[in-house]
Amino acid sequence: MHPYRSHTCGDLRATHVGETTRLSGWVHRVRDHGGLLFIDLRDHYGVTQCVIDPDSKAFKLAETVRSEWCIRIDGDVKKRTDETINPDIGTGEVEIFIRDMEVLGAAKELPLPVFGDLDYPEEVRLKYRYLDLRREKLHNNIMLRSNVVADLRQRMWGIGFNEFQTPIITASSPEGARDFLVPSRLHPGKFYALPQAPQQFKQLIMVSGFDKYFQIAPCFRDEDPRADRSPTDFYQLDLEMSYVTQQDVFDTIEPVLAGCFEKFGGGRPVNRNWPQISYKDAALWYGSDKPDLRNPIKMQVVSEHFKDSGFAIFANLLKQEGTEVRAIPAPTGGSRKFCDRMNKFAQGEGLPGMGYIFWRKAEDGSMEAAGPLAKNIGPERTEAIRQQLGLEVGDAAFFLGGKPKAFQTVAGKARVIIGEELGLTDL
Known part of the structure; x- marks a missing residue:
């Protein structure tokens, strides 16, 4: 034995x-x-x-x-x-x-238990990482990562791509973050950089005549940590193709990623008919170039309803070139308490505030618009806004105006908060 x-x-x-x-x-x-x-x-x-x-x-x-x-x-x-x-x-x-x-x-008394899923301070978990990774949830996460990487490789090989490894020590090639620098032993006073992405090398591969390249590539960026990214490095599926259009790239990568999510998504359905959204539309509708589409809210331009209106702030803004007013629909958000809370959020983000209108049932049973904006622009304009946004009794809308670059990011954050707080986002 x-x-x-x-x-x-x-x-x-x-x-x-x-x-x-x-x-x-x-x-x-x-x-x-x-x-x-x-x-x-x-x-x-x-x-x-x-x-x-x-x-x-x-x-x-x-x-x-x-x-x-x-x-x-x-x-x-x-x-x-x-x-x-x-x-x-x-x-x-x-x-x-x-x-x-x-x-x-044999083992001495453990600094953190492996059995169960108790939450322990990060410094303890990192110091005893070998114990932390024995825990079922963490162990499964590591195996999921390994299996996803293997699956992506198989799919890329299956459609004719070749995998090449690119250098880790290189000259600086800025990608939008700070480089990690490595001092040179042979050239005192000079430094190598760890690649933020294999951009230059993969382009060399393509002009050298290799038709389809991919790599599960490490990317080193000296930036603050994010919820979904290590502060020092992360891996990405990197690819290049010769003699193709943008649509060819979309058509190639969609079944790879969709198939991977179908395999490891726990049985959740995957939409294989991905919407293709231009950057311009993404910025307008979502205030972000990477929107969470589980949130159904789409922002809209409503400038025409405020031109020459009784709301002087927006009316005067719209006389300036390059300005507009955007609305964030908020189905079921029609309470003054919620509207005031969102207005306070905008102020906390450095804006003067965020206008709002909410629709409620009047004493006679009809629908009426409420809020400072509604009083200033009148019933005809508020009704036109309601119809454009497709809102009903109990709903609200929030408004930001000016040059889009000045408020677009805040609008995107507001959209996310509204979707989560009102239970509109399909989590």
Whole structure:
């Protein structure tokens, strides 16, 4: 028999009942049931329940083991009783009766538990990263990353792309962030840079006559951390194609990414008919070139309703070249409390404020527009705005005016907040 294992902790099934097995792994959990010890043994592949009683020669040693000790056990595969079957794990129909045991590596008291999903301070998790990554959620995340990268490679190879690796030490090639610099040993006082993207090298590959290139490329950028990106480096699917149009690139990459999301998206449906949005439209509708389309809100230009109106701030703004007024529809947002909160948000972002109109039911049962803007521009203009935005009783609209570059980013943030707070975004 192999010195460490005949099976992994994810292998054994009911078909193995009656066999002798050897497993090695970490002690996930120990449970004492009145002299009968249960040890959940874990490795990369899964968890197997092991049991030992005082008749076993290894019982005294088994009493000493604790969580995250690394052990090797020899035992017999037995079928669990129907009431003790665990359908949540692949090995849930069987258990191992331990005949012999060896401690491969004992562990002191743990600085953070591996069993469970308790939240611990980041500095503790990073200091003991090897323990943190043993936790089920983190372990699965690392495996997901590995499998996604492998899947992308297979898909790119399958459509005729070749993978090439580009240099990591290079001359500076700014991509919009700060470079990481590496001092040169051979040329004192001079520095190499870590690439923010393999831009120059992949273009050299293309002009050298290689038709289709891709790389799962590391990108090093000395920038602040983001929610979805490490502060120092990240990896991207990088590709180049020869003799193609922009549409050819779209048509090539769409099935690659859609297929990957279908495979690893947990069964969630993936729309393979991706909308193609120009930068101009994205800036107008969403205030961002990377909008979250789970949020259905689209901003619209409503300048014509404020020209020569009784709302002097917007009316005077629109007399200046390059200015406009945009509306952010807010279905179900028609309360003064919510509108005042969004106005305060805009002020916190450095703008004078954000105008609003909300529609409510009047005492006579009809619909009426409320808010300072509605009073200033009158019922005819507010009704035209409502119809353009497709709003009803209980809805609201927010307004920002001026040169788009001055308010566009704030408008995009407001759109996100409105969608989340009103439950419009499909999370």
